[in-house]
Each structure stands twice: as C-alpha cells, then as structure tokens.
Amino acid sequence: MAKITLDGLRHSYMPDPKGPQDYALKSLDVEWQDGGAYALLGPSGCGKSTLLNIISGLLVPSQGRVLFDGRDVTALPPDRRNIAQVFQFPVIYDTMSVFDNLAFPLRNRGIEESRVTSRVHEIAEMLELTSMLKMRAANLSPDNKQKISMGRGLVREDVNVIMFDEPLTVIDPHLKWKLRSKLKELHQKVGVTMIYVTHDQTEALTFADQVVVMQEGEVVQIGTPVELFERPAHTFVGHFIGSPGMNVLPAELRDGAAWFAGHRIELEGPITPGEGRHEIGIRPEHVSLAEAGLPGRVRKVMDMGRYWIVEAIVEGSDKTRVAAMVQSDPTAVGDAVHLAFRPDQTRLYRDGRIATTRQGGNA
Numbered sequence: 001m002a003k004i005t006l007d008g009l010r011h012s013y014m015p016d017p018k019g020p021q022d023y024a025l026k027s028l029d030v031e032w033q034d035g036g037a038y039a040l041l042g043p044s045g046c047g048k049s050t051l052l053n054i055i056s057g058l059l060v061p062s063q064g065r066v067l068f069d070g071r072d073v074t075a076l077p078p079d080r081r082n083i084a085q086v087f088q089f090p091v092i093y094d095t096m097s098v099f100d101n102l103a104f105p106l107r108n109r110g111i112e113e114s115r116v117t118s119r120v121h122e123i124a125e126m127l128e129l130t131s132m133l134k135m136r137a138a139n140l141s142p143d144n145k146q147k148i149s150m151g152r153g154l155v156r157e158d159v160n161v162i163m164f165d166e167p168l169t170v171i172d173p174h175l176k177w178k179l180r181s182k183l184k185e186l187h188q189k190v191g192v193t194m195i196y197v198t199h200d201q202t203e204a205l206t207f208a209d210q211v212v213v214m215q216e217g218e219v220v221q222i223g224t225p226v227e228l229f230e231r232p233a234h235t236f237v238g239h240f241i242g243s244p245g246m247n248v249l250p251a252e253l254r255d256g257a258a259w260f261a262g263h264r265i266e267l268e269g270p271i272t273p274g275e276g277r278h279e280i281g282i283r284p285e286h287v288s289l290a291e292a293g294l295p296g297r298v299r300k301v302m303d304m305g306r307y308w309i310v311e312a313i314v315e316g317s318d319k320t321r322v323a324a325m326v327q328s329d330p331t332a333v334g335d336a337v338h339l340a341f342r343p344d345q346t347r348l349y350r351d352g353r354i355a356t357t358r359q360g361g362n363a
C-alpha cells in the first residue's frame with residue numbers, strides 16, 4: 001500500500017497544445033492517503049479515465065509527476081506499479097473455476113500454494129463466493145462475475161491501490177446497492193487504498209470517505225460526502241451533487257452586499273475581495289415558503305412522496321427559477337409566494353468558486 005501523490009499533473013492528447021482548452025487534465029495536485037476510500041466523480045469527458053490511466057501507468061502525462069510513497073514512478077510501466085484494476089466489464093477466465101480465477105494473480109506471482117488456498121478462501125468468504133469456488137466462471141450471473149473481478153484485485157496483498165472504473169455498469173439496478181455496500185465493507189476489512197471512478201453521485205457518496213470531484217479536466221473539490229453537500233466549494237459541485245442540485249442565481253455586488261433580482265440577500269459571512277462573475281448558491285433544502293422573503297410566483301410543484309419541490313420565479317428576475325424543498329402541503333401553480341433563504345446556508349460564488357467566509361469560520 002502507498003500514499004499516491006499527483007504533482008503538477010497536466011495532460012494533452014494533442015502534440016502541440018496551445019491553451020487550457022487543449023488539455024484533458026489542466027493542472028492537478030492531489031494526494032491520495034494510504035488506505036483511503038476515494039471516489040473520483042465527474043460527468044462524462046471530464047478526464048476521469050485519463051487520470052486513472054496516468055496513475056496505472058498506461059499513459060505518461062505531458063507534465064508533472066506521479067509518486068508512490070514519495071518515489072517517482074512517472075516513467076514506470078503498469079506491471080511495475082503493483083496496481084489492481086477492476087473495469088466496467090468483468091475480466092475473468094470463463095473456462096476456469098472461480099477458485100482458479102481468484103488464485104491466478106497469486107500463482108502468477110509465485111506465491112506458494114498453501115498461502116494461495118488460504119487467501120482465496122478468505123477473499124471468497126468476504127465476497128460470498130465460497131459456495132461457488134468449484135463452479136466454472138462461465139456459468140455465473142454478471143454480478144457474480146464482477147465479484148470475481150473484484151476478488152482478483154482484492155486477493156493480492158502487494159497492491160498499492162485498487163482502482164474501480166465504473167464497476168457496476170453491467171449490474172442490475174436492484175443488485176447495485178448490494179455490491180456497493182459490499183465494497184465499502186471490504187474496504188474496511190482489507191484497508192487497501194481504493195479509487196472508485198464513477199459519474200453517479202449515489203455510488204460515489206455511499207462508497208467513499210473522500211470524494212474528488214472533477215469538471216473539465218480540473219479537480220474542483222475534494223471532501224467528505226457531507227462537506228460536498230453542506231458547503232460546495234464550487235457551483236458545479238453544488239449543482240452536480242444533490243437532487244435537485246443547488247440553486248445558482250445570478251448576483252451583483254453593490255454597497256458591499258450581494259443582490260439578486262433587485263433584492264439584497266443575506267449571506268453566511270463576509271465576501272472575500274475580488275472581481276468576476278458572481279452567483280448566489282443555496283440548496284433547495286434551505287429555501288422555505290414564508291410570510292416574508294423574496295416575492296415570487298409558483299411555476300411547478302412536484303410531489304416527491306415525503307416532501308414537495310416547489311419551483312418559483314422571483315419577481316424582478318429574468319425568469320430565474322428557484323427550487324424550494326418543503327415539508328408541508330404546498331401551494332399550487334400560479335400562486336404568489338415568498339421565498340426565505342437560510343442566511344447561514346447562503347453563499348456567494350465568484351467565477352464558480354466560493355467567495356464567502358463563514359461567520360467565525362474559515363473560507
């Protein structure tokens with residue numbers, strides 16, 4: 001196992017990149033602690049696979065270094081990095097038994113047979129594959145095949161990191177949550193550094209202790225699921241995580257305060273100095289329908305079972321919709337309402353990045 005450091009990483013697939021737009025990875029400095037459970041979360045095309053391939057050694061970055069426990073491995077090929085990878089589709093030998101599939105990575109490394117047997121049984125037990133050890137892998141269901149793929153990574157005791165690249169893609173929806181919680185449990189048992197790549201927020205948030213959120217070749221925030229939800233450092237994180245995502249409202253700064261649609265908005269704390277495009281961010285969970293607040297008109301009401309999502313257009317705004325999550329019987333489309341924002345949950349963003357400091361706290 002190892003701490004993995006990405007130092008000043010940039011990557012372009014073009015021979016002669018001209019500007020940031022030509023880079024699949026723009027500039028990355030990330031430290032993955034030994035034994036951590038990480039998710040790498042972002043939409044399609046944001047650079048997740050590029051980053052994974054650089055860590056595994058399939059791709060040499062245009063600039064920057066990859067360090068394992070401080071040792072520069074940037075030029076080392078994949079087979080010298082001791083990394084296990086689990087892909088979208090199960091990679092197994094159909095003609096072999098489940099036991100032999102799990103034993104393969106160990107036998108390949110010359111591990112003595114008694115150790116192979118005990119380790120295979122240990123991992124099969126964790127994955128609930130014990131009763132299938134003698135069966136031919138070809139006869140198993142897709143989720144069991146994917147479990148074998150995972151087992152082939154987990155069985156090795158010499159790995160620096162196990163990387164999962166969208167591993168639940170081929171799994172039936174009702175089995176996904178089962179495998180996901182299994183993986184989390186396995187991480188706690190084996191303690192190997194794991195990086196789980198996904199574009200699915202539920203998968204990322206349930207698996208990881210730390211989530212690395214990427215957008216357009218950049219890491220926009222690294223944090224615990226709670227941190228990402230409660231205080232997004234970037235509007236992209238606020239919008240991408242949560243259902244529905246954070247309200248992002250156009251804002252202007254005047255007299256040292258933030259204004260939206262002609263209304264002064266109270267923020268969580270002081271605004272950091274700087275210039276740029278300003279937006280106010282507040283999650284629907286912290287917007288309520290009240291006696292006083294921003295005047296607006298309801299455009300949509302969605303019954304979510306245990307709560308309602310009300311979307312209203314604020315008077316004086318250019319048709320900007322604000323979503324509120326309400327617990328009590330809501331109003332109907334066309335009603336006049338007042339929207340109240342919880343000040344300690346209302347933040348200012350400048351060019352996408354958080355630009356308020358918390359009252360009595362840090363940025």
Ligand SMILES: Nc1ncnc2c1ncn2[C@@H]1O[C@H](COP(=O)(O)OP(=O)(O)OP(=O)(O)O)[C@@H](O)[C@H]1O
Pocket residue numbers: 013024042043044045046047048049050051199
């Ligand atoms: N071999 C390649 N040659 C040229 N451009 C590439 C290559 N691989 C990826 N790209 C580009 O680099 C950018 C990042 O792609 P990457 O596959 O790393 O993203 P991703 O987040 O893994 O997406 P997905 O979830 O769809 O796999 C994209 O703009 C993509 O088109």
